[in-house]
Amino acid sequence: MNKTVSRNGCRPAAKHDWVISRRVFLKSSAASLACLPLSCANWGASRGRHDAVRFGIVTDCHYANADAAGTRFYRESLVKLAECVELMNAEKVDFLIELGDFKDQDRPPVEQRTLSYLHAAEKVFQDFNGPTYHVLGNHDLDSISKAQFLGRVDNTNIDSGKSYYSFDVNGLHCVVLDANYKADGDNYDHGNFDWTDANISPRELRWLKKDLAAAHNPVVAFTHQLLDGTGSVYVKNAPDVRQILEASGKVLAVFQGHHHTGSYSNTAGIHYYTLKALVEGAGPENNSYAIAEVRPDGNITITGYRRAVSKQLAGSLEFRI
Numbered sequence: 001m002n003k004t005v006s007r008n009g010c011r012p013a014a015k016h017d018w019v020i021s022r023r024v025f026l027k028s029s030a031a032s033l034a035c036l037p038l039s040c041a042n043w044g045a046s047r048g049r050h051d052a053v054r055f056g057i058v059t060d061c062h063y064a065n066a067d068a069a070g071t072r073f074y075r076e077s078l079v080k081l082a083e084c085v086e087l088m089n090a091e092k093v094d095f096l097i098e099l100g101d102f103k104d105q106d107r108p109p110v111e112q113r114t115l116s117y118l119h120a121a122e123k124v125f126q127d128f129n130g131p132t133y134h135v136l137g138n139h140d141l142d143s144i145s146k147a148q149f150l151g152r153v154d155n156t157n158i159d160s161g162k163s164y165y166s167f168d169v170n171g172l173h174c175v176v177l178d179a180n181y182k183a184d185g186d187n188y189d190h191g192n193f194d195w196t197d198a199n200i201s202p203r204e205l206r207w208l209k210k211d212l213a214a215a216h217n218p219v220v221a222f223t224h225q226l227l228d229g230t231g232s233v234y235v236k237n238a239p240d241v242r243q244i245l246e247a248s249g250k251v252l253a254v255f256q257g258h259h260h261t262g263s264y265s266n267t268a269g270i271h272y273y274t275l276k277a278l279v280e281g282a283g284p285e286n287n288s289y290a291i292a293e294v295r296p297d298g299n300i301t302i303t304g305y306r307r308a309v310s311k312q313l314a315g316s317l318e319f320r321i
Contacts, residue, residue, distance in 0.1 A: 053172040056088040058289040059099035059257030060277030063121040084289040099257030100137025100224030109143035131156035137224040141188040173215040177223040196232040198225040212248035228272035
């Protein structure tokens, strides 16, 4: 079911007056960076010149047809996700990636209803006119298995059996990690896990080291659970993962989800940007998604929309895309 999309063969964007929509969607913090991101018109002309790679990120949709619980408004996630996809189509980003906890479940869970929530979220996500990618989150494995999740989503040109993988876009190497393993090495499966026991498996660590060694380009990585600290929201063997990332000398940044309030740190020259969760808060004003632009000098501009935080990340490597 993989979607094959060439860089110049994307489906046309939906017809709408984006100038008006953009004024509504763009946060004031992002507006101050208006001169930095390429415009839709200029970007289409410069795509083949290796000037930059632009991609959309969104995380923690937690979609379910369920009543709100605390600050999580599950039913609103499809509308919020649709707004994100609409903007990404208008901005013609190179790809769109969601960073985990794509769907949620009922209390008590019912497997078939959980699968219906995944189907509904993926249907909206696939309205994006380009390559799409998913990062597995812990809630993605509530009441279903990794195989069930991966078999129902589209990671463009990636084998549907792979929960961690890599791909290249216009001179940028992208690595997607899966931290949904228990300390004993078993997969998260049908909710049979402790969400605080997140681990990168020994096999995945070996794969990561080999993948980075073979990469000839600058690298960005994507994960659900965090890598830049210790505590309940962090990968338990994060120091082992960071050691591999740092030793490669190729990693510019890691993009993370899971921690709904978002965060940022710089560890050993690698940027760790945690995007705020889409599910938090009622109404479109509480949406959250962003565009990251990686430029040839290694500098990264993150343009946040709605509640998402905009940030300039200075390049620390000598790579040229």
